[in-house]
Structures are given as C-alpha cells and as structure tokens.
Amino acid sequence: MGLIVQKFGGTSVATAERINAAAKRVTDAYKAGNKVIVVVSARGQTTDELIDLAYEITDNPSSREMDMLMSTGEQISVALMAMAIHALGFPAVSFTGGQVGIVTDSYHTKARIRNINTTRIQKELDKGTIVIVAGFQGVDVNENITTLGRGGSDTTAVALAAIMKADRCDIYTDVDGIYTADPRKVPCARKLNRVSYDEILELASLGAQVMHSRSIEFAKKYNVPLYVRSSFNNSEGTLICKEVKEMENIVVSGVAVSKDDAKITIRGVPDVPGQAAKIFHDIAKKNINVDMIIQNASIEGRADVTFTVPRSDLRMALETAEKIKKELSAKEVLHDSKIAKLSVVGIGMRSHCGVAEKMFSVLAEEKINIQMISTSEIKISCVIDEAHAERAMRAVHTAFGLDKVEKEEVVKV
Amino acid sequence: MGLIVQKFGGTSVATAERINAAAKRVTDAYKAGNKVIVVVSARGQTTDELIDLAYEITDNPSSREMDMLMSTGEQISVALMAMAIHALGFPAVSFTGGQVGIVTDSYHTKARIRNINTTRIQKELDKGTIVIVAGFQGVDVNENITTLGRGGSDTTAVALAAIMKADRCDIYTDVDGIYTADPRKVPCARKLNRVSYDEILELASLGAQVMHSRSIEFAKKYNVPLYVRSSFNNSEGTLICKEVKEMENIVVSGVAVSKDDAKITIRGVPDVPGQAAKIFHDIAKKNINVDMIIQNASIEGRADVTFTVPRSDLRMALETAEKIKKELSAKEVLHDSKIAKLSVVGIGMRSHCGVAEKMFSVLAEEKINIQMISTSEIKISCVIDEAHAERAMRAVHTAFGLDKVEKEEVVKV
Numbered sequence: 001m002g003l004i005v006q007k008f009g010g011t012s013v014a015t016a017e018r019i020n021a022a023a024k025r026v027t028d029a030y031k032a033g034n035k036v037i038v039v040v041s042a043r044g045q046t047t048d049e050l051i052d053l054a055y056e057i058t059d060n061p062s063s064r065e066m067d068m069l070m071s072t073g074e075q076i077s078v079a080l081m082a083m084a085i086h087a088l089g090f091p092a093v094s095f096t097g098g099q100v101g102i103v104t105d106s107y108h109t110k111a112r113i114r115n116i117n118t119t120r121i122q123k124e125l126d127k128g129t130i131v132i133v134a135g136f137q138g139v140d141v142n143e144n145i146t147t148l149g150r151g152g153s154d155t156t157a158v159a160l161a162a163i164m165k166a167d168r169c170d171i172y173t174d175v176d177g178i179y180t181a182d183p184r185k186v187p188c189a190r191k192l193n194r195v196s197y198d199e200i201l202e203l204a205s206l207g208a209q210v211m212h213s214r215s216i217e218f219a220k221k222y223n224v225p226l227y228v229r230s231s232f233n234n235s236e237g238t239l240i241c242k243e244v245k246e247m248e249n250i251v252v253s254g255v256a257v258s259k260d261d262a263k264i265t266i267r268g269v270p271d272v273p274g275q276a277a278k279i280f281h282d283i284a285k286k287n288i289n290v291d292m293i294i295q296n297a298s299i300e301g302r303a304d305v306t307f308t309v310p311r312s313d314l315r316m317a318l319e320t321a322e323k324i325k326k327e328l329s330a331k332e333v334l335h336d337s338k339i340a341k342l343s344v345v346g347i348g349m350r351s352h353c354g355v356a357e358k359m360f361s362v363l364a365e366e367k368i369n370i371q372m373i374s375t376s377e378i379k380i381s382c383v384i385d386e387a388h389a390e391r392a393m394r395a396v397h398t399a400f401g402l403d404k405v406e407k408e409e410v411v412k413v
Numbered sequence: 414m415g416l417i418v419q420k421f422g423g424t425s426v427a428t429a430e431r432i433n434a435a436a437k438r439v440t441d442a443y444k445a446g447n448k449v450i451v452v453v454s455a456r457g458q459t460t461d462e463l464i465d466l467a468y469e470i471t472d473n474p475s476s477r478e479m480d481m482l483m484s485t486g487e488q489i490s491v492a493l494m495a496m497a498i499h500a501l502g503f504p505a506v507s508f509t510g511g512q513v514g515i516v517t518d519s520y521h522t523k524a525r526i527r528n529i530n531t532t533r534i535q536k537e538l539d540k541g542t543i544v545i546v547a548g549f550q551g552v553d554v555n556e557n558i559t560t561l562g563r564g565g566s567d568t569t570a571v572a573l574a575a576i577m578k579a580d581r582c583d584i585y586t587d588v589d590g591i592y593t594a595d596p597r598k599v600p601c602a603r604k605l606n607r608v609s610y611d612e613i614l615e616l617a618s619l620g621a622q623v624m625h626s627r628s629i630e631f632a633k634k635y636n637v638p639l640y641v642r643s644s645f646n647n648s649e650g651t652l653i654c655k656e657v658k659e660m661e662n663i664v665v666s667g668v669a670v671s672k673d674d675a676k677i678t679i680r681g682v683p684d685v686p687g688q689a690a691k692i693f694h695d696i697a698k699k700n701i702n703v704d705m706i707i708q709n710a711s712i713e714g715r716a717d718v719t720f721t722v723p724r725s726d727l728r729m730a731l732e733t734a735e736k737i738k739k740e741l742s743a744k745e746v747l748h749d750s751k752i753a754k755l756s757v758v759g760i761g762m763r764s765h766c767g768v769a770e771k772m773f774s775v776l777a778e779e780k781i782n783i784q785m786i787s788t789s790e791i792k793i794s795c796v797i798d799e800a801h802a803e804r805a806m807r808a809v810h811t812a813f814g815l816d817k818v819e820k821e822e823v824v825k826v
Contacts, residue, residue, distance in 0.1 A: 016466070053493060054492075057433065057497050058497065062495070064506070065499070065507060075482075076482060079478045080467065080478075082475070086475055099558075144512075145512075
C-alpha cells in the first residue's frame with residue numbers, strides 16, 4: 001500500500017507486445033493496492049527517427065524546434081500505454097510533461113526541471129486513476145516545450161517520485177540490474193542487490209551507463225529509493241538507496257572502465273607559480289571538462305603537466321594546449337587518445353586500507369603500466385593503455401572477490 | 414501587404430523535399446511584405462500509421478487517448494516546417510493547437526473550436542515572425558488535447574483566418590482547384606476560377622471532396638475568402654468567396670456524383686396521418702441521416718415510401734425498417750445499394766428556368782431512368798442506377814456547357 005512510480009525505457013515499450021507487458025506490471029502494482037504513476041520514454045528507435053527527419057530538412061535545426069519534434073515520441077508512448085491499461089480494464093489517463101505541470105528552464109534540449117505542479121496528478125490519483133506521464137519533457141514558463149536531455153525520462157520519474165513522496169521508483173530497463181562490472185565484458189560479474197547513490201554515481205560517470213548521473217543525483221538529494229530491474233523477466237533487480245551501516249563491509253562494489261578520455265601532456269612548463277592556473281583557465285574557457293591532472297616533480301626549473309579531457313574535445317583541447325605552449329615557452333605538446341580509465345568503487349574504502357595497493361599490485365602482476373592515478377573517498381582510478389582495458393578489468397574484478405560464486409564453482413570442476 | 418493564412422495538407426508536407434517547397438511558398442509570401450500564418454497537417458500517412466499503432470494495442474481505444482496520439486502527427490509537421498523556414502533564413506516559430514490558444518469543447522476526435530486566444534500569435538506576428546500552427550487540434554478547458562475530426566486542418570486554417578481577420582486563406586492541396594466535375598471521371602472538366610460558398614457546400618456534400626463542409630461553412634459565416642490551389646505547381650487555383658452579382662450568369666457551376674447512399678422502400682404503408690412521422694422518427698432515433706424522401710400517390714389506401722440513407726448505415730436502417738413494417742402492417746421492405754446521386758449545382762438556377770427540365774431530358778436521351786429527384790434553391794439531384802453514373806455525369810456536364818474549350822477544339826480536329 002503506497003505510491004509507486006514506474007518508469008519504462010524505450011526498449012520496454014518498443015512494440016505493442018512489450019507495451020502490453022509493461023501495462024501488466026503497472027496493473028499488478030495497482031491491484032496490490034498501490035497508487036501508481038507511470039513514466040514512459042519514446043518507443044525504441046522513435047527519437048532517432050525523429051532526429052533523422054530533422055536532419056533531412058536542415059543541418060542546423062533550432063533547439064526549440066527539436067524539442068517540439070522530439071517530445072512527440074514520448075507523447076505517442078503515453079497514449080499507447082493508457083490504451084493498453086484500459087484494455088486490461090483499469091482506469092488510466094496520459095499526460096504530456098506540460099499538462100502535468102512539469103516546468104523547466106528554457107535551455108532547449110537540456111532543460112532542467114524548476115518545479116512541478118502536482119495538483120492534477122494528485123486529483124487523478126485520488127480518483128483511483130493510474131497516471132501516465134511523458135518522460136523527458138516539460139514546458140518553460142512561456143509554455144514552449146522543452147526536453148531534459150540524455151536520461152531525461154529517468155529524471156522525470158525521479159523528480160515525480162521526489163515531489164509526490166513516492167515509496168519507491170521502479171526503473172524498468174533492458175538489463176537485470178546493476179552489476180559489479182559490465183557483464184558483456186566481465187562474464188563473471190555479479191548483480192548487486194543493493195548499492196548506494198554515491199557508488200552508483202561513481203560507476204555511472206565511469207561508464208556503467210544504466211542510469212544517467214543527473215537522475216541519480218536527484219534521487220540522492222531527495223532520498224528516493226530506486227529499484228532498477230528488467231522489464232523482460234521477473235528476476236530481482238538492484239536497489240539504489242542511501243548508504244547504510246552494513247554497506248561498509250563491502251570494500252569494493254564495482255569495477256568500471258571508460259574509454260571516453262584522451263590524455264594531453266605539456267612538456268617543459270616553467271615551474272613558477274600561476275602556470276597551472278593559466279593552463280586550466282584557458283582550457284575551461286573552451287568549455288572543456290578536465291578530469292585528471294598530474295604534474296611531475298620539477299627538473300631544472302621545468303615540469304611536465306598531464307591531464308585528461310573527453311575524447312570528443314581532444315582537437316579543441318590540443319589547439320588550446322599549443323597556444324599555451326607558445327605563451328609559456330613550454331617544450332612540446334604530446335597526446336594519446338588510446339587510453340582507458342579503470343576504476344574501483346566502494347563505500348567500504350573509507351574504512352578499509354590497502355585497496356589502492358591491491359589494485360596497483362594486480363595491474364603490476366598483469367604487467368600493465370599505470371599512466372595516471374586519481375582517487376576520491378570511495379574510488380580509485382588508473383589510466384592505462386586502452387588495449388589492456390578488459391584484461392585489467394577482469395583481473396581487478398577477480399582480485400576484489402567480485403566474481404560470482406557459480407563461476408568459481410565452474411572453474412573448480 | 415496584409416495577413417495571409419496558408420494551409421498545407423498532408424501530401425504537401427509528406428517528404429523533406431515537399432516541406433522545403435512549401436517553406437519556399439511561405440517565405441515568398443513573407444518576402445512580398447505579408448504577415449504569414451501557416452497551418453500544417455500531419456505528413457502523408459502519419460495519421461494512418463498512428464491509428465494502426467493504437468489498434469495493435471486495442472480494438473477499442475479511448476477517444477481522449479486517440480487525440481493524444483494523433484495530435485503528434487501535426488506537431489511533427491510544424492516543427493519540421495519551422496526548421497525548413499529557418500533554413501531559408503527567415504524567422505519562424507511553431508505552435509501546437511494548445512500553445513496557440515485554440516480552445517475546443519471536450520468531444521474528443523470531433524471537437525469544435527470554441528474560441529482562440531490570439532495574444533501569442535499577434536505578438537509573434539508583430540515581431541515579424543512567421544507563425545506555424547498545428548492543424549486539426551486544440552485543447553479543452555482542462556488542457557486535454559482534442560482533435561477536430563475530418564478536414565480539421567482546414568477548419569483550423571479558416572478559424573485562424575477569421576479571428577485574425579486575414580486577407581486570404583490559401584489552401585494548398587494535391588489538386589489544382591475546384592473543377593466543374595471530378596476530373597478523374599470527367600476528363601473535359603474545367604477548373605473554376607471562382608465559386609461561391611453555397612455552391613461549394615453543395616458540391617462538397619455531394620462528393621467533390623476538396624474541402625470538408627465544416628470549414629467552408631465556417632469560411633462563409635466569417636466571410637473568409639479561400640483560395641484552393643496545388644502545392645505542386647503554380648497554376649491558378651479556385652477562389653471560394655461570397656456570392657457576387659455576376660456569378661448569377663453562370664447557371665450551373667458544377668456536376669457531382671455520389672455513391673455513398675442506398676435506397677430503402679417500404680411498400681404498402683397504410684395511408685393515414687402520422688405514418689411517415691413514425692417511420693422517420695424511428696430512423697432518426699438510430700442516428701441515421703435520411704437524405705431524400707419520396708412517397709407515391711396512394712392506391713387503395715396504401716402508399717410506398719422510399720428514402721435514402723448512407724450506405725454504411727444500410728444494415729441498421731433495414732433492421733429498423735423491418736420493425737416499422739411489422740408495426741404498421743406494411744407489405745414489404747425493398748432496398749438497393751447500387752444507386753448513385755447525380756447533382757448539378759449553380760447559383761444561377763435561382764434566376765434561370767429550365768435547368769431541371771434540361772437535366773431530365775439529357776438523362777432521357779441517354780436512356781437512364783431517374784429513380785428519385787430532389788431539389789434545393791441552387792441544386793438538382795437525381796438518383797440513378799450506379800452503373801450509369803459516370804456516363805450520366807459526362808452527358809450532363811456537356812449539356813450544361815461545362816466542358817473545357819480545348820476539349821471541344823480537339824473534338825473538332
């Protein structure tokens with residue numbers, strides 16, 4: 001007995017059959033006595049098809065009109081979902097983001113939710129109606145349609161769960177839950193029953209892309225328990241919730257690898273105060289996110305500064321680096337886009353020593369060179385050669401005891 | 414320099430190429446110094462595809478959710494149209510029916526416009542922006558999305574033209590204009606340069622389906638001149654406007670044939686007062702539209718009553734007729750669905766005699782039997798055997814001097 005938000009991703013509503021299956025999950029929750037809010041994404045490839053239509057017209061579509069166009073994808077989904085629930089004999093009503101009072105700022109294609117007027121949702125829930133809301137979209141104060149950018153439907157679901165004080169927010173997707181590592185790359189990866197917001201935030205930003213960071217941050221801020229599970233089977237999913245005492249016993253919850261970065265080194269930077277500030281000021285002015293930074297010890301008054309940037313920004317970052325090199329009379333600019341960032345994440349790190357040491361040893365045993373290191377309270381990341389990424393991930397996964405038990409038994413036999 | 418509303422039908426925006434061509438027409442009007450409001454239908458087969466999606470889910474979709482679903486078709490079109498106009502270098506902004514303040518009643522899938530809040534349109538026009546409005550849709554007072562039913566985009570265009578006091582409403586479609594007869598059936602049919610609202614209303618309801626009657630009625634009521642023309646070429650179209658003196662010289666403006674009716678005869682109805690009322694009261698209760706009615710002279714206290722109903726309602730009408738037969742102790746019920754209604758329409762009939770006589774003579778010469786006759790101030794309709802419909806139409810078309818001159822010359826050569 002409570003209020004549940006259920007979010008269905010694009011693959012979960014791609015066909016009439018899947019929409020009917022999703023509707024069944026909704027009505028099961030309703031029959032169990034819950035009030036239910038459903039958030040739906042655009043069906044399967046719809047968004048891509050709409051984007052293609054736009055690019056047939058122009059190479060440079062306005063972002064306002066893209067939002068007008070793309071928001072139809074979710075609108076189609078909610079109407080079909082309402083019909084499917086009606087067909088099962090239950091009351092349901094669909095709403096666009098605008099109709100349900102999701103007001104955002106005016107940054108088209110990446111708008112942020114400002115507030116949600118809950119009057120209409122509450123009224124329908126009170127009547128016993130299942131409320132279906134189009135994910136990913138809202139309106140600005142002038143009623144222009146906006147979209148929330150990548151992972152936008154998750155954000156809608158979490159925001160609704162937060163403001164409606166839902167007991168739980170179910171995220172139905174095409175994977176069974178959150179794993180200790182990407183199961184496509186680490187076959188012996190284990191599904192996590194429970195993981196904290198902070199851990200999943202580190203894992204998400206590192207390439208374990210089950211949910212977008214923004215929606216997790218939102219869930220953390222408003223303490224919305226998220227339950228990630230598959231819409232294709234009934235296996236237990238993963239509960240993402242706030243940290244509890246017992247989680248500390250698990251030193252490492254997951255291992256992730258990301259290949260989205262490139263490395264730039266400016267060699268021979270004069271080792272006088274203010275030089276690093278100068279470099280990263282210029283890079284930041286280009287709107288490029290710098291992730292890791294290292295500076296080696298100065299030799300003969302000169303130091304090497306190395307940092308990583310998103311691969312997609314590499315060319316722009318290199319142009320800036322070359323300009324900086326001249327201005328600072330540095331020696332040369334080197335770069336490498338064939339790198340991978342391997343990370344281990346776990347709340348238990350806070351109270352356990354030796355995690356970094358263990359990770360470094362494993363990589364050493366595998367004869368994999370560590371190019372850069374960065375750490376946070378619950379994460380250790382190493383930059384290595386991209387070619388060794390998967391092998392390194394599997395080795396670290398095993399070393400931290402994350403392999404599933406069945407796998408070990410198979411190995412013994 | 415005035416205000417022009419341009420409406421583009423589904424075939425006129427079916428592909429990127431056609432959208433770009435339509436955008437060119439819009440910007441040409443804009444460059445000529447006009448303020449322009451564009452109304453767009455759903456692209457090509459979009460509406461049918463959306464309806465198919467619904468019927469994959471359920472045989473009985475709710476009309477509110479159908480409107481939610483179908484309204485996305487026009488929303489896609491307006492966004493793409495705005496992009497195409499932007500690509501040509503002109504300012505444009507797209508709106509849904511709801512955004513632009515088109516408020517309707519709550520009769521989903523066949524809503525009627527109640528009022529239009531013109532503030533936003535006027536503001537954008539004043540800024541010099543081309544305003545693009547999704548046809549076919551509005552919202553009710555609770556912001557539920559509604560659609561206007563068949564010909565809804567025409568209605569949107571005409572309503573906007575009326576309330577904005579536009580100088581003209583251009584209806585771009587896939588035909589060149591309004592013809593004296595359906596050119597697919599009467600190859601020598603001539604395009605009309607000008608035709609009155611009343612004539613086109615009679616022609617439209619008789620099967621010359623260029624525009625839906627409702628939008629013509631609207632245009633007549635608010636005296637909006639409609640200019641029907643092709644979006645595929647630059648030939649002159651047809652102006653639909655209020656009747657002017659000189660139109661009276663044209664006795665017959667057009668000939669139309671409709672095969673949408675069926676004929677029912679109840680034989681041997683006792684010829685006492687109140688029997689006809691009883692018959693048509695019962696039929697009306699079933700929501701069946703009766704078009705023509707004839708009753709022959711009574712023989713031995715009994716008469717035959719014949720009437721036409723839409724073919725789609727024939728079965729229901731027959732059931733009712735059989736029930737009536739029993740109740741009135743009439744003799745038998747006959748029916749024929751292989752009939753056609755041939756009509757000639759013209760404002761000049763009001764002041765010219767002999768039109769009916771001429772029509773009957775032509776049919777007699779062709780040895781075509783007239784089964785029923787009905788007349789209005791500007792129309793004469795005859796029910797004939799469906800098999801002779803096209804031949805009869807061509808003969809009447811020629812007899813009233815409607816064939817195009819080129820055709821006659823060709824014949825002479």
